Amino acid sequence: xxxxxxxxxxxxxxxxxxxxxxxxxxxxxxxxxxxxxxxxxxxxxxxxxxxxxxxxxxxxxxxxxxxxxxxxxxxxxxxxxxxxxxxxxxxxxxxxxxxxxxxxxxxxxxxxxxxxxxxxxxxxxxxxxxxxxxxxxxxxxxxxxxxxxxxxxxxxxxxxxxxxxxxxxxxxxxxxxxxxxxxxxxxxxxxxxxxxxxxxxxxxxxxxxxxxxxxxxxxxxxxxxxxxxxxxxxxxxxxxxxxxxxxxxxxxxxxxxxxxxxxxxxxxxxxxxxxxxxxxxxxxx
Numbered sequence: 001x002x003x004x005x006x007x008x009x010x011x012x013x014x015x016x017x018x019x020x021x022x023x024x025x026x027x028x029x030x031x032x033x034x035x036x037x038x039x040x041x042x043x044x045x046x047x048x049x050x051x052x053x054x055x056x057x058x059x060x061x062x063x064x065x066x067x068x069x070x071x072x073x074x075x076x077x078x079x080x081x082x083x084x085x086x087x088x089x090x091x092x093x094x095x096x097x098x099x100x101x102x103x104x105x106x107x108x109x110x111x112x113x114x115x116x117x118x119x120x121x122x123x124x125x126x127x128x129x130x131x132x133x134x135x136x137x138x139x140x141x142x143x144x145x146x147x148x149x150x151x152x153x154x155x156x157x158x159x160x161x162x163x164x165x166x167x168x169x170x171x172x173x174x175x176x177x178x179x180x181x182x183x184x185x186x187x188x189x190x191x192x193x194x195x196x197x198x199x200x201x202x203x204x205x206x207x208x209x210x211x212x213x214x215x216x217x218x219x220x221x222x223x224x225x226x227x228x229x230x231x232x233x234x235x236x237x238x239x240x241x242x243x244x245x246x247x248x249x250x251x252x253x254x255x256x257x258x259x260x261x262x263x264x265x266x267x268x269x270x271x272x273x274x275x276x277x278x279x280x281x282x283x284x285x
Contacts (some may be wrong), residue, residue, distance in 0.1 A: 002029075002031040003210065004026075004032040004101050004120040004129045005031050005032070005102065005103050006034045006105045008036055008106070008192040009035050009037050009065055010108075011061075011065040014088055016072065016108075017108060018106050018108040019035065019073050020072070020076060021106065021111045021118055021138045022106040022138075023072075023073040024147070025082060025175070026027055026080055027077045027079075031103050033073055034082070035066055035069050035073065035084040036087060036098055037086050038052045038086075038089045038091040039062060039086075066085070070084050092122050092126045095131075096127060097133065099127070099131045099133045100132060102133060103266070104279070105131060105133065105134070106138060107137055123281060124137045124271070125271065129263045131282065135280050136247075137277065139271075139274060141243075141276075144245065144276030145276070149244050149245055150167050150176070150179065150246065151179060151244060151246060152172045152173045152179070153247070154239055155234060155266065156183060156184040160253065160283065161251045161252065161283050163212065165249050165250060165283070167216045170219070170220045172279075173223045178224075180223055182225060183237065184205040184208055184209050184229055184230075185234045185237045186201035186202060186230075186231055187231065188231065205229045209227045213227075235265065235269040237272075239274060242275045243275040243276075247279060248276055249278075249281060250280060251281050252264055252267050252280055253282075254282040254285075255285065262282075267280055
């Protein structure tokens with residue numbers, strides 16, 4: 001049985017967009033969908049008065065949120081295998097635990113009660129910054145959300161940060177039957193070799209892409225790959241190219257036992273501003 005794709009639901013408009021995207025993704029990958037609602041309010045049910053043995057309002061609301069989201073997913077993909085859970089836990093902790101036994105975790109860009117000025121909700125940011133597996137934050141314009149560009153964008157980071165991300169991106173491109181655009185940026189420097197020659201950063205960047213993709217391409221030989229080397233800051237370049245992508249994949253290095261967020265400046269910027277859904281794929285030691 002393949003691992004499910006987990007999507008966090010809370011009834012907000014952003015989470016419903018995430019449900020739609022996750023239903024399509026589960027069908028593409030041929031995996032079941034698991035819809036999860038988690039709330040600390042459930043812990044207080046026993047302290048709340050009930051009328052005629054009826055469950056407290058918080059539990060009723062949670063069940064309604066999950067049932068409505070599940071119905072929405074099945075209307076969109078009638079053959080989809082789906083199950084759901086209402087968990088009396090902190091949403092971040094619950095999604096992190098669910099992610100340990102999932103293909104990936106999907107979240108909306110903002111949740112219920114988030115301030116309108118926030119570019120990315122606190123739950124999505126915390127899960128993306130701490131999960132041990134892939135996390136996809138569903139955001140972007142209608143074209144990116146709808147998958148009309150037929151292009152997966154992979155940001156190629158420093159050596160040791162993107163191996164898992166490259167495999168993830170190639171699997172996505174294969175499932176979508178689309179192009180993988182592997183992008184590596186470089187910056188001009190004043191460094192000189194011992195013979196006085198300036199290093200060729202452009203060639204080094206191209207070689208890094210080839211080395212990164214060599215092994216995973218053996219698993220997906222039919223995927224068309226565009227290798228792109230550009231001068232400029234990686235965050236700015238990837239943000240610009242996200243406007244022509246259906247999914248942006250970035251790798252992050254993650255240290256075991258580290259309790260805080262581990263994202264890096266580039267991934268953090270893309271999660272807040274990208275024009276398409278963003279997949280953060282951790283590279284574990």
